[in-house]
Amino acid sequence: MTAFLLVAAVAVLLTVAGALVRVVRGPTTSDRMMGAQLIGTGGIAALLLAGTASRLNSTSDVALVLAILAPFAMVAFRRYAAATQAAASRERRLEIDAGAPGAAPPQGGA
Amino acid sequence: MIPALERAVELAIGAMLVGLALWSVLVRPRFASIVGFVVFGLLLMLAWMRLGAPDVAMTEGAIGSGLAGFLLLSAAARLRCSEIRRARIGAGEPQRARDRSPRRSSIVALGVGCAAVAAALAAAVAALPHPAPSLAPAALERLPELGIGNPVSGVLIGFRALDTLVEKIVLVVALVGVWGLAAEASWRRAPSVDPSPEIEPIRFLARALPPVGIVLAIYLLWRGATEPGGAFPAGAILAAMAVLVLAAGLGRLPPTAARSLRLAICAGPLVFLGVGGLGMGVARGFLDYPAGFEVLSIKLIEVLLTGSVAVVLLLLVAGPPEEAASANGMRRPEPPL
Amino acid sequence: MSVVAALLDGWTVLLVCAGIGFFVAGTTGMLRFPDAATRLHALTKADNLGVGLVVLGLLPQVARPAEGFKLLVIWALVLLASAVSSQLVARVATDGPPIEEDRNGRTAPAASGTPLDRSGSVGAGAQP
Numbered sequence: 001m002t003a004f005l006l007v008a009a010v011a012v013l014l015t016v017a018g019a020l021v022r023v024v025r026g027p028t029t030s031d032r033m034m035g036a037q038l039i040g041t042g043g044i045a046a047l048l049l050a051g052t053a054s055r056l057n058s059t060s061d062v063a064l065v066l067a068i069l070a071p072f073a074m075v076a077f078r079r080y081a082a083a084t085q086a087a088a089s090r091e092r093r094l095e096i097d098a099g100a101p102g103a104a105p106p107q108g109g110a
Numbered sequence: 111m112i113p114a115l116e117r118a119v120e121l122a123i124g125a126m127l128v129g130l131a132l133w134s135v136l137v138r139p140r141f142a143s144i145v146g147f148v149v150f151g152l153l154l155m156l157a158w159m160r161l162g163a164p165d166v167a168m169t170e171g172a173i174g175s176g177l178a179g180f181l182l183l184s185a186a187a188r189l190r191c192s193e194i195r196r197a198r199i200g201a202g203e204p205q206r207a208r209d210r211s212p213r214r215s216s217i218v219a220l221g222v223g224c225a226a227v228a229a230a231l232a233a234a235v236a237a238l239p240h241p242a243p244s245l246a247p248a249a250l251e252r253l254p255e256l257g258i259g260n261p262v263s264g265v266l267i268g269f270r271a272l273d274t275l276v277e278k279i280v281l282v283v284a285l286v287g288v289w290g291l292a293a294e295a296s297w298r299r300a301p302s303v304d305p306s307p308e309i310e311p312i313r314f315l316a317r318a319l320p321p322v323g324i325v326l327a328i329y330l331l332w333r334g335a336t337e338p339g340g341a342f343p344a345g346a347i348l349a350a351m352a353v354l355v356l357a358a359g360l361g362r363l364p365p366t367a368a369r370s371l372r373l374a375i376c377a378g379p380l381v382f383l384g385v386g387g388l389g390m391g392v393a394r395g396f397l398d399y400p401a402g403f404e405v406l407s408i409k410l411i412e413v414l415l416t417g418s419v420a421v422v423l424l425l426l427v428a429g430p431p432e433e434a435a436s437a438n439g440m441r442r443p444e445p446p447l
Numbered sequence: 448m449s450v451v452a453a454l455l456d457g458w459t460v461l462l463v464c465a466g467i468g469f470f471v472a473g474t475t476g477m478l479r480f481p482d483a484a485t486r487l488h489a490l491t492k493a494d495n496l497g498v499g500l501v502v503l504g505l506l507p508q509v510a511r512p513a514e515g516f517k518l519l520v521i522w523a524l525v526l527l528a529s530a531v532s533s534q535l536v537a538r539v540a541t542d543g544p545p546i547e548e549d550r551n552g553r554t555a556p557a558a559s560g561t562p563l564d565r566s567g568s569v570g571a572g573a574q575p
Contacts, residue, residue, distance in 0.1 A: 001456055001508065004463075006115055011467045012501075013122060013156075015493075018474035020126060022486070023149055024133055029545055030483040030536050032145040034490045036152075037532055038477060040175075041494045041525055042470060043152050045501045047159060048518065049463070052505050058164040058337055060517045061330065065168050065343060066155065067521045068323055069176035069350055070528035071315055071535075073148055075357060076183035078535040079306045080141070080190075081545040087191035088546045139547060187545075194546060311534040318527060322520075 005053035009046045016042035033077045040070050123157050140189070144182045151175030165262040165340065168330070172346035173423075180353060181427050184303075257405040263340050267408050271397040275386065278379045278415060281422045285375065289366060292430035298367035301428040305359030316358035323351035331416050335405075341412045345419025352424045363424075366431050371421070378418030382411050455507035462504030469497035487536055494529035498522055 019042065022035035044063045051059025130153065134146025151174035158167035212220075246261075249269055253261055256268045266274045292299075306312050327344040334340030355361045364371045385407050389398035399407040469492055476489025502522040509515045539545070 001459070003112055003115075004460060005505075005508075006112060008463050008467055008501075010115060010119055010122075012470050012497075013119065015467075015470040015474040017122070017126060019477055020130070020149070022477050023145055024137075026142065028483055029141050029145075029547065030539055031486060032142060034483070034486055034536060035477065036145050036149050037529075038473060038490055038493055039149050039152055041498050041529070043156055044521065044525060045466065045470065045498050046156065048501060048505055048521070050159070052508050055510065056164070057510075057514065059159060060514060060521065061333070061337070062155070062159060062164050062167050062171065063521050064326055064517065064524070065171050065330075065347065066152075067524035067528065068319065068326055068347065069172060070525065071319075071531050072176050072350060072354070073145075073179045073183070074528075074532035074535045075306070075312055075315065075354065076180040077545075078312065078539060079304075079357065080183045080187040081539045082306060082542070083187040084190045084194065084546040085543045087194045091194055091197070141545070141547060190546065311531045311538070315527070315531045322524065 002053045005049050009049035009053065012042050012046045012049065016046070029077070029081070033074060036073060037070070040066065040073075044070075120160060123153060123160060127153050127157060140186050141183075144179070144186055147182065148175045148179040151178070165260075165343075168343040169346065172343050172350065176350050177346060177353070177423060177427055180350075184427075255404070256399075256408070258335050258408065260335060260337055260340070263334050263408075263412075266340070267411060268399075268404075271382075271386065275379065275382050275397070278382065278418065281419065282375060282379060285422050285425055288426055289430050292366075292432070296431045298365055299431040300363050300365040301425060301431045302363060303353055303356035303428050306357055309358055312354075313358045313360065316354045316360050320351040320355060323347050327351075327416070327420075331412060334412065335409075341415040342419060345416045346423055348416070348420035349423035349427070352420070353427050356428070363428060374421045375418060375425070378411070378415035381414045385411055459504045459507055462500045466497050466500030466504060469493055469500060473497060483536070483540055487533055491529055491533050495526055498525045 016039050019035045019038040023032050023039070026032055044066050047059050047063045047066070051057075051063070127150065130146055130150050134143045134150060137143050137146060151170060154174065155167045155171045158164070158170055249265055250261055252269075253259075253264045256264050258264045258268065327347045330347070331341060331344040334344070352361070356363065366372075385399065386397040388400065390396050392400045473489050473493025476492070477486050480486045480489055499522050502518045505518060506515050509518065
């Protein structure tokens with residue numbers, strides 16, 4: 001059973017390596033974030049498998065820490081996207097107020 | 111079969127770590143580089159587990175990829191917002207901005223310097239005698255005197271208490287440094303983590319997660335005496351929960367002038383110093399815990415340190431107080447319809 | 448007793464293999480699907496079912512009931528994280544992706560189709 005669990009942990013780690021390709025290649029920021037998310041959950045699964053195989057109690061504590069902080073990067077990403085969008089639409093509004101030639105009316109602003 | 115498998119896992123994790131580190135240093139877009147750093151933290155956590163260091167893995171996960179990822183993305187948002195502003199103001203402005211960026215020659219010099227430091231470190235590690243000299247057996251042998259089962263906690267709060275004490279004071283000094291960036295007008299005002307504009311899912315998370323996080327922090331603190339855990343990961347998780355609540359707009363930080371806030375920042379180091387000083391009177395010296403009260407002293411210090419670590423980390427993420435929250439480019443929450 | 452043990456081991460092998468299957472499927476989708484929305488679909492399968500099946504499979508192997516409870520809490524946390532993150536990614540997609548720098552390090556609208564694609568960079572109109 002120990003050998004099986006270790007092989008399973010390696011298999012999950014291999015899929016993590018696959019998700020790494022998505023982080024590196026993108027192309028959009030969302031793709032990179034989703035790759036990171038998959039690596040996080042894959043890491044949790046690999047930890048649990050290897051920890052159970054080696055009968056280490058503390059691995060599930062480490063996995064708990066990882067699991068509770070898993071959504072943090074996504075929250076930060078949402079804030080990042082919203083902040084840059086807001087800044088761009090504010091600048092666009094200022095530009096239109098200044099009477100830039102050929103300016104289209106603002107589109108709602110998300 | 112199993113040793114070969116373990117060697118393969120070690121090689122795979124090591125290769126991914128080195129590759130990812132190189133990629134996040136070399137990749138051009140700032141955002142990609144930050145995501146690379148966050149993933150690097152996750153993989154590093156697996157490496158620490160493989161090395162049998164769950165305490166370090168926990169702290170790496172909580173600080174390295176949790177709080178630091180949040181901090182870096184907030185910083186990147188801010189930079190991008192000011193770049194967008196500059197882009198509107200005129201074509202001349204970005205030109206000057208590009209001139210301000212470091213010269214190619216200084217970048218090369220920096221790279222060579224970093225490579226030299228890395229090479230020197232590698233040489234030093236390679237030159238270590240095998241097996242490396244270690245105080246671990248001596249520390250383990252005397253661990254029962256502290257009444258603590260987890261060797262990492264024993265070393266941190268017992269044998270190397272001075273290091274830990276200074277480390278906590280460094281945290282407070284770092285916060286003073288961050289607050290020193292405040293503008294004159296906003297000094298003594300409240301720092302803030304600006305609420306996210308699209309807040310529904312984040313609000314839900316900020317209501318559902320903190321109760322679990324608080325229980326987990328108490329559990330880690332409690333278990334820290336006998337199993338991996340302890341004050342630092344517990345404090346980091348508490349700080350992360352508080353950041354979440356602030357980002358959802360469900361709470362607000364007190365002004366930096368508030369006495370209670372300053373007390374919370376200093377409580378841990380002060381009690382640590384106090385108990386340590388007490389040792390000079392009733393025990394054999396500074397930071398020697400009174401005989402018979404070792405466990406009690408250590409618990410008291412750890413509980414207060416957890417609180418202080420949580421508050422300091424939260425304030426480090428929130429940054430210096432600012433005059434107007436909109437100044438850093440985050441939108442204020444829209445008024446409810 | 449040994450029959451029970453064998454059955455429990457079989458349960459573990461079955462569910463862990465199924466969980467790995469979802470991880471492999473999730474990664475394959477992540478690599479092969481054409482755009483962010485479909486990749487999100489792949490990601491949530493690995494999150495919810497991959498970890499879930501691994502946790503369920505490991506339950507008979509834990510030493511104490513408390514450990515098993517911890518595993519279930521981890522799954523619940525991953526489910527929560529996955530649900531919220533997929534909402535957040537989807538909303539980034541609908542509200543417009545972050546405004547990224549272009550290849551020269553200058554600010555420009557990231558991709559076409561954003562609310563910002565007014566043919567050119569943000570600062571283009573300010574030219575006298």
